[in-house]
Amino acid sequence: MNSVSIVVGDLKSNSSTKKTYPIKEVIVNEAFSKDNNSNDIALLLTSESIRFHNFVQPVCYPDDFRLPIESLKNCWITTWALTNTSVKIPALQKAVLYHVKSCCFKMKENMICTNDDPHSNSGDSMGDNGGPLVCQDEREIWLIFGIVSFRSTDCNSANVFARIVRFKDWVIKTTALEGKPFIPQGASSQSKDLEVAEFVGG
Structure with a gap:
């Protein structure tokens, strides 16, 4: 390696x-x-x-299987993206994401589905598999809640993450x-x- x-x-x-x-x-x-x-x-x-x-x-790693994503707030994804495609310079980017209760395909219990903030360019960053989805809980403590898995191009810009707590x-x-x-x-x-x-x- x-x-x-x-x-x-x-x-x-x-x-x-x-x-x-x-x-x-x-x-x-x-x-x-x-x-x-x-x-x-x-x-x-x-x-x-x-x-x-x-x-x-x-x-922080969440330890409560019952923790509903609806109780979390201020969810962000960070990812490496090319800010200058001609020079190929990567830069760390971040974007806001919103949880959705249902996707247009069959979800597993170990997955999370989100949609992009319509006012951001988060969709352009979703190709960086393995990137973290972090959110704040009710105490404003940051938790890692998901890991970038894939993006459905034919599913209303649905972003799918592996649900860490599972x-x-x-x-x-x-x-x-x-x-x-x-x-x-x-x-x-x-x-x-x-x-x-x-x-x-x-």
Whole structure:
């Protein structure tokens, strides 16, 4: 996996907080289906622990299966997009998304369906699979709620995400088998003492 890496911190080339971590292993969910994109999630095992500090922080992992997306607010997706197609310069973009209760195709319980903000260009950013969908809960704490899966071009611009909370047991099992156990504890027990991580979702 020498060709795959992740970068954290301020991504400017001269930033002292920027650091690259090579990926040691990519673990795809064994139940992933190419036919309907169900269970579209993978974990990335870094070659060394990611150090957290003021400029690099994890987002909270939801631990409540009953948490309704309707109770969340201020939902955003961040993605890499080309801002200058002639020079091919990527830049980190963000856009607002809105949850919809039904899509025009059969949804799985481990999926979330959203539509674009009509006043934004979020639809242009949906091709970046693995990008995070983050929302604030009632306490205004940021949670990762979804991962970009696919966009239906013939379904009224429906954006589909893997519903993170539905993969809690898989994340716990997979990281434990790798000897790097991660136990999602949700925002209710968010720890200020958290300093390192070795798994990244995508």
